[in-house]
Amino acid sequence: xxxxxxxxxxxxxxxxxxxxxxxxxxxxxxxxxxxxxxxxxxxxxxxxxxxxxxxxxxxxxxxxxxxxxxxxxxxxxxxxxxxxxxxxxxxxxxxxxxxxxxxxxxxxxxxxxxxxxxxxxxxxxxxxxxxxxxxxxxxxxxxxxxxxxxxxxxxxxxxxxxxxxxxxxxxxxxxxxxxxxxxxxxxxxxxxxxxxxxxxxxxxxxxxxxxxxxxxxxxxxxxxxxxxxxxxxxxxxxxxxxxxxxxxxxxxxxxxxxxxxxxxxxxxxxxxxxxxxxxxxxxxxxxxxxxxxxxxxxxxxxxxxxxxxxxxxxxxxxxxxxxxxxxxxxxxxxxxxxxxxxxxxxxxxxxxxxxxxxxxxxxxxxxxxxxxxxxxxxxxxxxxxxxxxxxxxxxxxxxxxxxxxxxxxxxxxxxxxxxxxxxxxxxxxxxxxxxxxxxxxxxxxxxx
Amino acid sequence: xxxxxxxxxxxxxxxxxxxxxxxxxxxxxxxxxxxxxxxxxxxxxxxxxxxxxxxxxxxxxxxxxxxxxxxxxxxxxxxxxxxxxxxxxxxxxxxxxxxxxxxxxxxx
Ligand SMILES: Cc1cc2nc3c(=O)[nH]c(=O)nc-3n(C[C@H](O)[C@H](O)[C@H](O)COP(=O)(O)OP(=O)(O)OC[C@H]3O[C@@H](n4cnc5c(N)ncnc54)[C@H](O)[C@@H]3O)c2cc1C
Numbered sequence: 001x002x003x004x005x006x007x008x009x010x011x012x013x014x015x016x017x018x019x020x021x022x023x024x025x026x027x028x029x030x031x032x033x034x035x036x037x038x039x040x041x042x043x044x045x046x047x048x049x050x051x052x053x054x055x056x057x058x059x060x061x062x063x064x065x066x067x068x069x070x071x072x073x074x075x076x077x078x079x080x081x082x083x084x085x086x087x088x089x090x091x092x093x094x095x096x097x098x099x100x101x102x103x104x105x106x107x108x109x110x111x112x113x114x115x116x117x118x119x120x121x122x123x124x125x126x127x128x129x130x131x132x133x134x135x136x137x138x139x140x141x142x143x144x145x146x147x148x149x150x151x152x153x154x155x156x157x158x159x160x161x162x163x164x165x166x167x168x169x170x171x172x173x174x175x176x177x178x179x180x181x182x183x184x185x186x187x188x189x190x191x192x193x194x195x196x197x198x199x200x201x202x203x204x205x206x207x208x209x210x211x212x213x214x215x216x217x218x219x220x221x222x223x224x225x226x227x228x229x230x231x232x233x234x235x236x237x238x239x240x241x242x243x244x245x246x247x248x249x250x251x252x253x254x255x256x257x258x259x260x261x262x263x264x265x266x267x268x269x270x271x272x273x274x275x276x277x278x279x280x281x282x283x284x285x286x287x288x289x290x291x292x293x294x295x296x297x298x299x300x301x302x303x304x305x306x307x308x309x310x311x312x313x314x315x316x317x318x319x320x321x322x323x324x325x326x327x328x329x330x331x332x333x334x335x336x337x338x339x340x341x342x343x344x345x346x347x348x349x350x351x352x353x354x355x356x357x358x359x360x361x362x363x364x365x366x367x368x369x370x371x372x373x374x375x376x377x378x379x380x381x382x383x384x385x386x387x388x389x390x391x392x393x394x395x396x397x398x399x400x401x402x403x404x405x406x407x408x409x410x411x412x413x414x415x416x417x418x419x420x421x422x423x424x425x426x427x428x429x430x431x432x433x434x435x436x437x438x439x440x441x442x443x444x445x446x447x448x
Numbered sequence: 449x450x451x452x453x454x455x456x457x458x459x460x461x462x463x464x465x466x467x468x469x470x471x472x473x474x475x476x477x478x479x480x481x482x483x484x485x486x487x488x489x490x491x492x493x494x495x496x497x498x499x500x501x502x503x504x505x506x507x508x509x510x511x512x513x514x515x516x517x518x519x520x521x522x523x524x525x526x527x528x529x530x531x532x533x534x535x536x537x538x539x540x541x542x543x544x545x546x547x548x549x550x551x552x553x554x555x556x
Contacts, residue, residue: 034514036482036535041513046463108515118518120495120508127512130532135487136461162461221506222495259515366510366518369502399517399528404510435517 004028004069006320007085007098009076009262012040013306014298015104016059017313018320021330022102023066025321030096031063032074032087038063040106041126042306045134078431079266082291086431088440100293100320103263103281104313107256107299110278111404112354113362113372116217117252125253129155132162140249141165144226146214147253148172149348153197155253160204167207167245169228171235171254171354174210176347183343186336190305213353215242217250226250235353254350257407258300265429267291272422275342275349276303278407279426286319286327287312295320304341308334355411364412365405367398375409379416386410386427399435402427459491468538479536486512486519486531494544497521497531501547521545 006022008015011033019031031038039045043056063070074089085096109124116122121140125147128139138159145156146169156168177194184191201208211230215237218225230241260270263281269290271282281296283289289296295316298309311333318326358364360373370393383389386396386409395409396402402409406427414421432441465481472494479488486509489497496506498520509519512532519531522543531542 034533108511108513111510111516117510118505118507120497120506123509124511127509130512131487131490132461135483136463137483137487137491138459138461139490141458222508363503366507366516369500369505399520400515403515404518 001095001097003097004030005098006100006102007032007096008102008104010104010106011035011038012104012106012298013042013310014313015102016063017310018102018104018297018317019068020062020066021314021317021326022321023068025318025323025326027321030069030071032071032076034075035072037072038070044130075434076262077433077436079262082266082294088436091440093440100295102316102320103294103296103300104298105259105262105300107258107303108403110254110257110407112252112254113358113364113408114214114216115359115362116223118363118366119217119219119223120221121223121248122217122250125151125155125251128249128251129158132158138162138164139251140247142247143249143251144169144214144245144247145251146228149253149255150194150344152253153194155251156206157197157200160201160206167209168201169209169212169214171213171231172210172348179347180343183340187340190340213237214250214252223247223250231353235351254354255348256299256303260300261429261433263289263296263300265431265433266294268294268296273302275345277350277421287316288319302341303345304338308337308341355408364408365395365398367400368394370395372412375412376416379413384417385425390427396427401434468536470536470540470542472542473544481538482535484532485521485523485534485536485542488536489531496544498545498547520547
């Protein structure tokens with residue numbers, strides 16, 4: 001067992017910011033991240049000369065210079081008693097007992113089931129971006145990218161720049177962007193970035209359709225067609241407006257859901273965000289959670305982009321180190337950016353048409369292949385919680401541990417029990433928060 | 449547009465590590481050292497990475513970032529591994545799989 005001052009979980013902008021601020025404050029820091037090297041979702045990809053790549057190379061150099069112990073390809077599978085951090089690394093388990101923990105586990109694309117979403121070639125916007133940006137592989141030659149929100153712009157640009165023929169299908173009207181103007185005035189760098197994408201999309205000849213959504217994907221062994229339709233203001237498809245497009249990949253992006261499982265399993269209180277229709281880790285001014293000495297930063301506390309994540313990380317790391325001055329300094333970077341993030345979250349919040357009417361034969365739990373119909377039948381029969389549905393249908397029992405179906409199951413429960421989502425019970429989360437080979441756990445003494 | 453008969457290198461963009469050969473279901477596939485197996489298989493035109501246990505449906509990846517567990521393949525004899533999280537190494541042997549279920553993993 002090692003006892004560093006601070007353990008940071010997650011090597012994205014938030015985790016890196018936290019590790020740096022704590023190390024600058026004289027703390028010994030261990031940073032654990034699942035990937036080959038610290039980057040997270042925004043900075044992933046090979047070294048190059050782009051501004052983003054320069055920035056992450058600089059941040060990695062800073063981690064090294066300040067002596068942060070970076071454990072890459074490491075998974076934190078559980079945190080016990082708010083202080084015992086269990087890591088699997090290179091096939092072995094390690095036990096860390098720090099005096100403070102910073103959780104910075106990030107987010108993933110909101111899964112939204114529709115007919116054909118399990119076909120090969122149907123993927124999240126994040127997956128399409130990861131393929132092209134981090135791995136230099138096109139997801140397809142002819143891609144429909146559908147959804148809502150600012151993240152679609154960089155993805156469409158990156159796909160088109162790499163040579164794919166892209167159609168960008170947005171559920172929101174074009175004026176959704178204009179409504180952002182008041183909040184945008186204080187974040188000129190983000191406005192420049194957004195306008196840059198809009199120009200690039202025009203230059204690259206990307207077709208852009210507002211007020212449309214993807215209604216299904218079709219194909220035999222792989223996706224061959226994307227069917228889109230016009231939508232009303234609630235994102236309900238207008239009858240008779242369907243049209244079918246030949247494609248070899250489909251990507252969908254309706255915003256992100258936070259990876260709160262580790263925080264939740266460690267007892268941190270969550271807060272419900274009405275716009276995102278999702279639960280985030282609740283934090284105070286210093287980014288401390290409801291569990292003393294456990295901090296949280298980045299997308300798990302609210303979807304706000306990489307810059308906010310980094311500065312929140314710095315607040316958390318400095319606070320964990322008791323360095324009030326550094327925390328106050330970092331906090332100054334947050335105000336206007338937080339306000340802009342909230343405006344974005346509101347403008348592109350999912351509307352009811354997104355999840356209403358998921359057909360009974362659509363698979364909701366991809367791992368255990370449980371359909372919306374089976375789940376609805378059980379709810380009608382009295383199952384009133386994710387736990388009961390898991391016991392009766394196996395939904396949520398697979399390897400993804402409910403990350404792909406959990407939000408939809410919540411929705412179906414809300415619909416079937418006529419409650420708002422915020423009142424629907426959540427599934428319980430217990431370690432290991434991601435599957436760990438049994439031989440690793442077998443040799444491990446779990447602290448109690 | 450035909451999608452299955454596409455030439456293998458069609459989706460590759462410039463860049464990446466040195467070319468190495470791995471075996472996929474017994475056939476040689478050219479990959480780049482260090483890239484995730486997922487990237488190599490997708491670029492080679494392989495679409496069904498696994499077939500589900502109940503409905504026997506073809507599946508590939510969905511999230512691409514290690515969350516969805518839908519890019520499961522068998523690597524050097526070990527089944528149910530995520531192609532997106534496992535880097536290519538020379539001489540690796542990959543098999544697309546018929547899902548064996550989830551035994552061998554500890555679960556919450
Ligand atoms: C696929 C995807 C693409 C995105 N692309 C963009 C973009 O182009 N532009 C943009 O502004 N924003 C993008 N975002 C939003 C993005 O998440 C944030 O801007 C930023 O990266 C968030 O920083 P973070 O540190 O909170 O999380 P992340 O960057 O997601 O980093 C979290 C890290 O924690 C690791 N981790 C999680 N759980 C554990 C655990 N238990 N043990 C060990 N490690 C763990 C993850 O593997 C990951 O490396 C994207 C998000 C996703 C999901």
